[in-house]
Amino acid sequence: MTEHTVTARPRGELATPGTAEEALFWLRDTLGTVARRDPSTRRLGPRRYRLELLAEACTRDTFLLITSWLGSEAVPATTSKQAYADDICLWADVARELGGHERFFVGAITPGIIETWTKTQKAQGKAPRTINRRLSVLTALSQYARWKTKDENLFSPVTKHDRPRVDPRDETTATPILEVPEFQAVVNAAATPRQALVPVLIYTLAGRVTECCTAQLHHVKTIGGKRKLDLSRKGGKGRVWPLPDRLYDLIDVATAGRTEGALLLDDEDRPMDRHAVDRLLNRLGKEAGVLGGRDLTPHVLRASKLTHMHDAETPVEEIQEYADHAAIETTLRYIRRRDSSARKAKHAAAAVAVYDSLVDRFVP
Numbered sequence: 001m002t003e004h005t006v007t008a009r010p011r012g013e014l015a016t017p018g019t020a021e022e023a024l025f026w027l028r029d030t031l032g033t034v035a036r037r038d039p040s041t042r043r044l045g046p047r048r049y050r051l052e053l054l055a056e057a058c059t060r061d062t063f064l065l066i067t068s069w070l071g072s073e074a075v076p077a078t079t080s081k082q083a084y085a086d087d088i089c090l091w092a093d094v095a096r097e098l099g100g101h102e103r104f105f106v107g108a109i110t111p112g113i114i115e116t117w118t119k120t121q122k123a124q125g126k127a128p129r130t131i132n133r134r135l136s137v138l139t140a141l142s143q144y145a146r147w148k149t150k151d152e153n154l155f156s157p158v159t160k161h162d163r164p165r166v167d168p169r170d171e172t173t174a175t176p177i178l179e180v181p182e183f184q185a186v187v188n189a190a191a192t193p194r195q196a197l198v199p200v201l202i203y204t205l206a207g208r209v210t211e212c213c214t215a216q217l218h219h220v221k222t223i224g225g226k227r228k229l230d231l232s233r234k235g236g237k238g239r240v241w242p243l244p245d246r247l248y249d250l251i252d253v254a255t256a257g258r259t260e261g262a263l264l265l266d267d268e269d270r271p272m273d274r275h276a277v278d279r280l281l282n283r284l285g286k287e288a289g290v291l292g293g294r295d296l297t298p299h300v301l302r303a304s305k306l307t308h309m310h311d312a313e314t315p316v317e318e319i320q321e322y323a324d325h326a327a328i329e330t331t332l333r334y335i336r337r338r339d340s341s342a343r344k345a346k347h348a349a350a351a352v353a354v355y356d357s358l359v360d361r362f363v364p
Helices: 020-031 050-057 060-070 078-099 111-123 128-149 180-189 193-205 209-214 245-255 274-288 298-311 316-323 328-359
Strands: 033-037 044-049 220-223 226-233 237-242
Touching (some): 020 050, 020 060, 020 078, 033 050, 033 078, 111 128, 180 193, 180 274, 193 274, 274 298, 298 328, 316 328
Antiparallel strands (some): 033 044
């Protein structure tokens, strides 16, 4: 490989597995591909490996630092690795436009650039959560670089004064929730057992899409006379899930006697990745007429299941454990909206009781 080129050869062609090149190919496959938008025209370009884009966007030393960072347990989840890689490419564009740097490096983004970029994002109406997430990538990279290089002079260019305030009760960008009849309509819209298995599996396990897509048939086991799914969750954590009989029956029909391969296949016998799941759920959501035209995503199903658990008065600690959330604050973001809505309805109804009979002469 050249200094800034990541070859497209499959790993199977490597002569000596276990070398540094093998590790780089593993990271290339983990980060996957993306179609980036041109910053000027906003047109989507061809799909390319994220690792190739990083190699082109960064100086050699910074590229090696970022591959070390993204390949480490400092960023445990695959989806986080991919999102961080995309955000670094975004910051490379910012460094080129506002700083005049041909390639991105740690320190290319200065406090002045942060201030200008943040104001521009606000002017464009970008959500505070989105702005904060992208700023957080710079902080995380700076912290890792300081630890990796032992350079005590490295600091994040982002301060608390750069971060827009995020209202934890703001529902404008919140994940929408399906009510039980709406979820049933989604399942009813499925034309085949394979299609039905996708929303049913994600909803039942409150699963993340990458977890469900990586599940293999050999992960479905009978342990102690009970059918279970040995699922690898975010951060590489293993969790064994008891499968309800009805879900196991659906798996049995959808897999049609297969004993190996991916648990989720589309109707053309292709293993489903998160993009295929997104397309299927979006279509089923539209056919079911839910969410008022918004896309039905795997995260909607996850949030719906956790919210339905809260509606059933499941203790929040149990919901946190079921969702595999490290912090209970994350769990509360799924259910607080429902609490707020219920409280508002209760207080509004109490207000009506005060003046109910007094408005009879105005309201028939």
